[in-house]
Amino acid sequence: MAFVNPKKKEVQVKIVYYGPGRGGKTTNLEYIYDKFNKRIKTEMVTIKTHGDRTLFFDFLPFDIGKVNGYDVKIQLYTVPGQVKYNATRRLVLRGVDGIVFVADAMAVRREKNILSLKNLQENLANYKKSIFKTPMVLQYNKVDLAEQGIPLLPLETIERDLNSKLKTASFPASAIVGTNVVTTLKKIISMTMASIIKELK
Amino acid sequence: MSYTLGQEQLDGMEEVLQQDLIDVGVRCVFLIDMAGNIIANQDNGESRHDVYSLAALAAGNFGAVSAMAKIIGEGEFSLLFHKGKKENIHFNKIATEFLMITIFSNDISLGFLRLKVNEAVERIKTILGSIDAS
Numbered sequence: 001m002a003f004v005n006p007k008k009k010e011v012q013v014k015i016v017y018y019g020p021g022r023g024g025k026t027t028n029l030e031y032i033y034d035k036f037n038k039r040i041k042t043e044m045v046t047i048k049t050h051g052d053r054t055l056f057f058d059f060l061p062f063d064i065g066k067v068n069g070y071d072v073k074i075q076l077y078t079v080p081g082q083v084k085y086n087a088t089r090r091l092v093l094r095g096v097d098g099i100v101f102v103a104d105a106m107a108v109r110r111e112k113n114i115l116s117l118k119n120l121q122e123n124l125a126n127y128k129k130s131i132f133k134t135p136m137v138l139q140y141n142k143v144d145l146a147e148q149g150i151p152l153l154p155l156e157t158i159e160r161d162l163n164s165k166l167k168t169a170s171f172p173a174s175a176i177v178g179t180n181v182v183t184t185l186k187k188i189i190s191m192t193m194a195s196i197i198k199e200l201k
Numbered sequence: 202m203s204y205t206l207g208q209e210q211l212d213g214m215e216e217v218l219q220q221d222l223i224d225v226g227v228r229c230v231f232l233i234d235m236a237g238n239i240i241a242n243q244d245n246g247e248s249r250h251d252v253y254s255l256a257a258l259a260a261g262n263f264g265a266v267s268a269m270a271k272i273i274g275e276g277e278f279s280l281l282f283h284k285g286k287k288e289n290i291h292f293n294k295i296a297t298e299f300l301m302i303t304i305f306s307n308d309i310s311l312g313f314l315r316l317k318v319n320e321a322v323e324r325i326k327t328i329l330g331s332i333d334a335s
Contacts (some may be wrong), residue, residue, distance in 0.1 A: 001240035007211040010237045040249045045258060059257045075237070075257065091262070091264035095236020 002097045002196045010071045013094055013196065015188055016089040018120050021053070021081030024141040027175035028062050028102060029076055033187060035061065035178070054080045057092045061137035067193060074189060083114065090123045098135040098192030100184055103162055105140045105172065107151040114161055131166070135191040136164055138170035139184045144177050204234075204298070208291065211241055213328045218243040221321035222303060227314070228288070229304040232295075235260055240246065240299070259302050263292060282311065293318050293327055 002078040005011045016077055017025040026046070035042045040062045047056035060076040101120065103113040121131040146152050153161075155172065169187050173180035222230045223243050231242035231252055237260035240251055263281065269323055270278045279290040291303045291314060292299060301322060 001241065003234065003236070004205070005211065005240070006206075006208050007215075014236060014238070042254055045254045047258075047261075056261055059254060061253045061257075073253070088261075088265065088270050091261060094260075094264070095234065095238065119244075143315065158317070200288070 002192075003095075003154040003199065004070070005132050006147050008071070008145065009069060010073060011067070011196065012073045012075060013189075013192055014075050014077065015076040015098045015165065015192060016093060016096045017076065017102055018082055018089075018093075018116070019141075020104055020116040021083070023081055023102045023104040023109070023113075024056050024175040025081065025102045026054050027182055028100070028139075028141075028184070029058050029078055029179045031175055032076070033060055035182065039063075047181045050138070052080055053082065056080065056088050056172070057091070064189065068197070072193070075142070076185075082117075082145045083115075086119065086123070087099070089119075090126060093120075093123050094121060094127060094128075096124075096129075096134065097114045098188045099195060100136075100137050100139055100188050101162070102141050102175070103158060104137045105142045105158060106152050108144065110153055110161065116155070117162055122130075135188065136166065136168050137184055137188045137191065138168060139175075140172045141175050143172045144174035206240065211310045211327050213326055214241045215243055217321050217328070221317050225313075225317055226309050227305045227317075231256065231302050233266065233300050233302065234261060234298050235300065237261070241319055250304070257283065259300060263284075263294070263300055265311070280315075287305065291315070291318060293322055295322050296329060299329065303327070 019025055023068060032042060042061055045059040048054055058078040062074055064072045064074055077092050089143055101117060124134060126129050141160050142164045168192060171180040171184050175181055218241060223245055229244040229248040232240045233256040234240060235282045237257040239252060239256045266281060267277050279294045281308060283290045287306060289305055293301045297303055303318060
C-alpha cells in the first residue's frame, strides 16, 4: 500500500498501467509526460528492448499538491505486456495502490485483453490482493483507428468481456492522440486517493 | 505487506544513516521498501540525484536479481555492488521488505563501506523490529 511519511508529511502512491502487449501503456505515460512536462521535474525512466518494447517498466513520478496537509507523490509505472515477461510484471505490481487496465480495442486483440486481465487477477492474488478491491479504471485504447477502417470491438462487447464483473469506470481512448488519457489518469488518482484515505481512517 | 512507521522510527533511521554513513564520507544513502517507496534518505548536501527514480529502479533491479537467485537455487543474494569509474552503488537487504542503497565515491574502500553498512543495518533492524507489520 501507499507509503505515508508522517515526518516529511508525504504520501507515495503507486499506480500501475497494465494490459496486453502493444496496447498503449507506454504511450499513455509518454502523452502525460509531454502534456505536463513543465510540472514534472524529473525525466521519465524507461527500460526498453532494442525493438522499442518495454522490457521491465516505465516510471514517471510527479506531484499533485497537498491532500489533507500531505504532499502527494504519484508514481506511474507500466508493465511489459508480452506474455513471456510475467516475472517482471509481477515485480512491478508489488505494493500497487491503483491500476489502469489499458485494453486494445482492435477486434483482433479481443482474446489478448481477456487473458491479460486474468493474468492481472492471478498476479494480484500472489500478493493477496483482490482485483475487485483494488482501485481500477479500464481504458479501451486505439479508438482513433476506426477512422482508418480498422475493425474495432463494439463498446458493448469489450464492456461485457472485461467489465461485466468489475463494474468499474471505463473510457474509450486514444493514447497517441491524447483522447481521454488525462481523464483516465484523473479518475484513477481520485479513486486511489479515496481508497487510501479510507484505509488510513 | 502493509506497515506503518512513526515519526520516532523515521527520526531514528535518519540518524543512523547520517551517523554511520554520511558522516564517514558516503555521498548519498536511502532506505526503500520493495515496492520502490522511499522511507528515509540522507545525503552530504552535494548530491543531486533523482532519488525517486533511483528507488524505483533499485527495487526493480533487486527483484530481478532475487528471481535470478531462485533460478540457480539460491534463496536470495542479500547484497549487490555496482562499480563505476567515480561513483559506486551498494545495495543491502534489510529484513524481508527493505533495502538500503548507498552511493559512494572511490575515496571510501568497499571493505570499510561494507563494515559501516553492516553496523547501520543492525541498528535499523532494531528500529524496524518494533514495526507494525501485517
